[in-house]
Amino acid sequence: MKKKLVMIGNGMAGVSFVEQLLKLSPNRYDISIIGAEPHPNYNRIMLSSVLAGDASMNDIVLNDWDWYRDNGITLLAGHEAVGVDAERRTVSTKTGETLAYDELVFATGSLPFMLPIPGADKEGVIAFRDIKDCETMMEAAKHYRKAIVIGGGLLGLEAARGLLNLGMEVGVVHNGPCLMNRQLDETASRMLQAELEGQGMKFLLAKQSASITGEARVTGLTFKDGTHEEADLIVMAIGIRPNAQLASAGGVLVNDGIVVNDYMETSIPNVYAVGECVEHRGVAYGLVAPLYEQGAVLAKRLAGVESDGYHGSVLSTKLKVSGVNVFSAGRYTDEPGTKALRVQDELDGIYKKVVFENGRVVGAVLFGDTSDSSKLFSAIRSGKDYTGKEKEVLFGPSGGAGGKEPAGDADLVAAMSGDEIVCGCNGVTKDTLLEAIAEKGCVSVPELKACTKASAGCGGCKPLVEAILTTTLGADQVAAVKEGICGCTTLSRDEVVGAIQQMRLTTTKEVMHVLEWKHPEGCSKCRPALNYYLGMAFPEEHEDEQESRFVNERNHANIQKDGTYSVVPRIYGGVTTPEDLKRIAIVAEKYQVPLVKFTGGQRIDLLGVKKEDLPGMWKDLDMPSGYAYGKSLRTVKTCVGNTFCRFGTQDAIKMGVDLEKKFERLNTPHKVKLAVSGCPRNCAEATIKDLGVVAIDGGWELYVGGNGGTRVRAAELLTKVKTEEEVLLWTGAYLQYYRETANYMERTSEWSVRVGLDTIKKALEKQEDRDALNARIDQTLKLTKDPWKQIIESDELRSAFEALTATGSSEAAAQADVK
Numbered sequence: 001m002k003k004k005l006v007m008i009g010n011g012m013a014g015v016s017f018v019e020q021l022l023k024l025s026p027n028r029y030d031i032s033i034i035g036a037e038p039h040p041n042y043n044r045i046m047l048s049s050v051l052a053g054d055a056s057m058n059d060i061v062l063n064d065w066d067w068y069r070d071n072g073i074t075l076l077a078g079h080e081a082v083g084v085d086a087e088r089r090t091v092s093t094k095t096g097e098t099l100a101y102d103e104l105v106f107a108t109g110s111l112p113f114m115l116p117i118p119g120a121d122k123e124g125v126i127a128f129r130d131i132k133d134c135e136t137m138m139e140a141a142k143h144y145r146k147a148i149v150i151g152g153g154l155l156g157l158e159a160a161r162g163l164l165n166l167g168m169e170v171g172v173v174h175n176g177p178c179l180m181n182r183q184l185d186e187t188a189s190r191m192l193q194a195e196l197e198g199q200g201m202k203f204l205l206a207k208q209s210a211s212i213t214g215e216a217r218v219t220g221l222t223f224k225d226g227t228h229e230e231a232d233l234i235v236m237a238i239g240i241r242p243n244a245q246l247a248s249a250g251g252v253l254v255n256d257g258i259v260v261n262d263y264m265e266t267s268i269p270n271v272y273a274v275g276e277c278v279e280h281r282g283v284a285y286g287l288v289a290p291l292y293e294q295g296a297v298l299a300k301r302l303a304g305v306e307s308d309g310y311h312g313s314v315l316s317t318k319l320k321v322s323g324v325n326v327f328s329a330g331r332y333t334d335e336p337g338t339k340a341l342r343v344q345d346e347l348d349g350i351y352k353k354v355v356f357e358n359g360r361v362v363g364a365v366l367f368g369d370t371s372d373s374s375k376l377f378s379a380i381r382s383g384k385d386y387t388g389k390e391k392e393v394l395f396g397p398s399g400g401a402g403g404k405e406p407a408g409d410a411d412l413v414a415a416m417s418g419d420e421i422v423c424g425c426n427g428v429t430k431d432t433l434l435e436a437i438a439e440k441g442c443v444s445v446p447e448l449k450a451c452t453k454a455s456a457g458c459g460g461c462k463p464l465v466e467a468i469l470t471t472t473l474g475a476d477q478v479a480a481v482k483e484g485i486c487g488c489t490t491l492s493r494d495e496v497v498g499a500i501q502q503m504r505l506t507t508t509k510e511v512m513h514v515l516e517w518k519h520p521e522g523c524s525k526c527r528p529a530l531n532y533y534l535g536m537a538f539p540e541e542h543e544d545e546q547e548s549r550f551v552n553e554r555n556h557a558n559i560q561k562d563g564t565y566s567v568v569p570r571i572y573g574g575v576t577t578p579e580d581l582k583r584i585a586i587v588a589e590k591y592q593v594p595l596v597k598f599t600g601g602q603r604i605d606l607l608g609v610k611k612e613d614l615p616g617m618w619k620d621l622d623m624p625s626g627y628a629y630g631k632s633l634r635t636v637k638t639c640v641g642n643t644f645c646r647f648g649t650q651d652a653i654k655m656g657v658d659l660e661k662k663f664e665r666l667n668t669p670h671k672v673k674l675a676v677s678g679c680p681r682n683c684a685e686a687t688i689k690d691l692g693v694v695a696i697d698g699g700w701e702l703y704v705g706g707n708g709g710t711r712v713r714a715a716e717l718l719t720k721v722k723t724e725e726e727v728l729l730w731t732g733a734y735l736q737y738y739r740e741t742a743n744y745m746e747r748t749s750e751w752s753v754r755v756g757l758d759t760i761k762k763a764l765e766k767q768e769d770r771d772a773l774n775a776r777i778d779q780t781l782k783l784t785k786d787p788w789k790q791i792i793e794s795d796e797l798r799s800a801f802e803a804l805t806a807t808g809s810s811e812a813a814a815q816a817d818v819k
């Protein structure tokens with residue numbers, strides 16, 4: 001008769017252990033798993049991706065219901081184990097069942113730590129640990145606006161990014177002065193903070209939470225210093241505790257976690273533990289890679305296979321926030337006896353720190369460029385002595401003079417054993433990848449991802465997966481497959497746009513259906529992108545889908561931190577008149593606008609406007625929308641040029657006004673800013689714009705791909721022309737080429753680096769190509785209409801907009817379809 005194995009906990013570590021046990025000894029046990037959550041085993045790590053809209057709940061299932069049935073496992077899902085009788089060898093559940101065991105495994109994971117402050121029990125105060133929490137946040141984002149995340153660690157920042165993607169305003173409250181203080185040094189932490197602030201996160205650092213306000217539901221958070229922040233949702237992400245209470249009550253030795261030896265045996269015979277509930281040599285782990293290692297050891301132990309046991313793990317982490325590359329491993333702080341090699345490139349926002357102790361790499365932090373992560377992690381784990389050659393770890397054998405070591409991947413891969421885990425998030429070993437390459441014919445990273453799930457979590461293992469692929473097949477055999485535009489499809493941007501054009505698809509629903517989107521409703525990433533691509537491809541046929549647009553675009557105004565809106569009328573080229581100024585002043589007084597401010601783009605911002613006042617203000621202003629909220633032409637900044645300036649050689653004002661009048665209201669992949677300077681002194685700062693025009697003797701220079709935001713980039717010279725007419729035509733051709741080839745949400749500065757200035761120049765080189773591009777942009781431009789005017793002139797659109805104001809529902813905005 002088979003022995004009875006009962007496992008409490010149906011999470012990542014426990015089920016991974018069972019999978020390995022089944023491989024080693026498929027028929028040894030009758031296995032029963034008790035899981036408190038009403039789901040089969042899912043990838044908890046990917047909850048961050050679900051929240052961010054990059055994956056669906058279905059995507060994250062690791063072992064579906066059939067897997068349990070096919071392997072003869074009894075799963076009690078939605079059942080909580082409440083008692084263990086180690087003498088009788090039984091486990092009892094809350095629903096009254098009693099299960100007898102020969103071997104018992106605790107795999108109960110962790111509990112999120114909740115701050116025990118007054119008000120912590122209010123509705124809207126949650127942790128971020130499971131599917132239920134994730135669903136609560138997604139639901140809250142539909143009805144509420146302001147979220148506070150307490151805790152600036154990995155979990156808090158991933159929660160904050162997800163909530164931002166869901167359209168909420170997010171403040172992160174952190175008790176220390178530096179974010180991710182458990183993973184990063186101060187320099188990397190500051191760089192991370194700046195990057196995330198650029199993404200729209202607000203930080204309240206060195207703040208101690210005191211109490212949560214509200215009646216039944218939370219309304220805000222008060223700090224020990226007496227200050228207060230409003231909030232409709234509070235997510236606590238301040239660390240975890242091993243969930244060891246049941247084990248303790250059953251007589252198992254528990255310190256911080258369930259104490260185990262190197263073979264995952266607890267203090268009681270035939271009782272084992274694995275995962276986050278465990279304390280091994282005084283350490284409780286909170287990342288999956290070590291837990292999978294523990295699972296492998298326990299599987300051998302229970303299959304009767306000899307092993308060296310588990311000796312502890314070196315940790316490495318990567319933040320799963322798109323657009324941010326951060327890696328941290330081992331002991332990254334400066335301690336007595338350690339020396340660090342630091343490289344900081346402030347131009348490209350890159351920071352690398354490698355910590356040595358007695359010539360051995362003991363820790364590393366990477367920000368901005370994490371391509372060295374596998375190499376460094378491998379160096380830490382190998383314990384190799386680099387004395388005298390420390391710099392080779394980062395720069396290769398030339399010690400810094402010759403740049404990064406190009407080879408090294410082959411050595412790295414060769415040094416790995418077959419059962420070494422490559423993808424910590426998904427427990428994928430080197431052997432599994434080699435098998436997928438050899439037997440399933442995988443020739444690209446996305447194919448390996450689809451076959452094995454490697455790189456489907458934090459993405460930190462991608463360089464290593466690539467290295468294994470390249471080393472195994474040879475670089476020329478590896479297919480350069482583009483990643484899908486979001487988690488709903490494996491199709492790249494070019495494939496999606498190609499299909500839209502070839503099949504003449506005209507609605508987002510149609511695209512999703514025809515191209516077999518994994519999630520029929522799409523996600524927050526693909527919906528606005530598809531709406532843009534469709535409008536770009538078929539300006540006449542495509543009906544703009546307001547429900548697919550970002551919330552500011554639906555409201556034709558930018559929402560501010562206090563929930564009010566800003567109104568920015570168009571002021572062509574920054575030139576206004578006394579009449580316009582008077583009207584703005586009258587409107588500002590009539591609607592009691594709290595702040596009237598000049599913007600960096602030479603126009604006037606009316607801030608603090610109530611949503612219900614928007615249509616009235618637009619009507620009274622009787623000026624076109626400035627599109628300050630849109631992925632569209634924003635401003636054309638001008639200097640006074642030769643109209644008044646004694647240095648000016650050309651009429652910069654007229655040039656700027658003509659450009660703005662021609663290209664206003666144009667939908668673009670991201671916002672576009674222009675500027676015109678009347679001489680090379682360049683007072684309008686044209687060389688940090690998406691397109692900058694600078695007057696020179698006898699003509700104009702056109703600069704492209706500049707940016708003045710978080711990543712300052714100087715624009716590059718595209719061409720020199722003689723006349724104003726040519727400036728307009730080159731600008732039209734350039735903007736249309738950008739519209740047709742950029743990824744949605746890609747600024748021209750990123751796009752021009754990606755495609756290369758030479759490609760852009762080549763595409764615009766011939767007169768006939770420029771003419772064709774201009775013909776297409778003109779076709780689009782002639783269809784554009786001012787959205788403010790449309791709403792105030794159409795009763796239907798206005799009542800739809802007012803319905804939105806009354807209900808606060810974002811769905812109502814969808815009705816206010818203003819093409």
Ligand SMILES: Cc1cc2nc3c(=O)[nH]c(=O)nc-3n(C[C@H](O)[C@H](O)[C@H](O)COP(=O)(O)OP(=O)(O)OC[C@H]3O[C@@H](n4cnc5c(N)ncnc54)[C@H](O)[C@@H]3O)c2cc1C
Nearest residue numbers: 009011012013036044045080081108109275276286287288
């Ligand atoms: C949002 C998020 C993102 C993360 N991202 C990463 C990442 O990028 N990289 C990384 O390495 N790690 C990450 N982690 C941590 C990782 O998910 C955990 O380390 C891992 O899930 C722990 O596995 P476990 O099996 O020990 O515990 P769990 O996965 O928590 O499983 C324990 C299970 O036991 C059940 N249980 C507990 N008590 C009982 C009982 N009495 N009866 C029945 N069932 C019970 C629980 O309901 C739970 O389902 C992340 C965690 C979260 C929440």
Ligand SMILES: NC(=O)c1ccc[n+]([C@@H]2O[C@H](COP(=O)([O-])OP(=O)(O)OC[C@H]3O[C@@H](n4cnc5c(N)ncnc54)[C@H](O)[C@@H]3O)[C@@H](O)[C@H]2O)c1
Nearest residue numbers: 151152153154155156173174175237238239286318319320
């Ligand atoms: N990408 C990843 O690898 C990833 C992502 C999410 C979660 N996780 C894991 O999940 C677990 C939970 O993550 P976590 O971020 O909650 O834990 P954590 O312990 O890593 O970070 C918690 C943070 O909260 C801060 N904090 C503590 N008390 C606070 C307070 N009262 N007010 C404000 N800030 C406070 C701490 O300074 C710390 O930086 C960890 O084990 C983590 O490694 C990993």
Ligand code: SF4
Nearest residue numbers: 639645648678679683
């Ligand atoms: S850029 Fe030249 S023309 Fe324009 S304001 Fe400056 S100095 Fe005068």
Ligand code: FES
Nearest residue numbers: 423425457458459
């Ligand atoms: S290590 Fe996170 S996806 Fe592979």
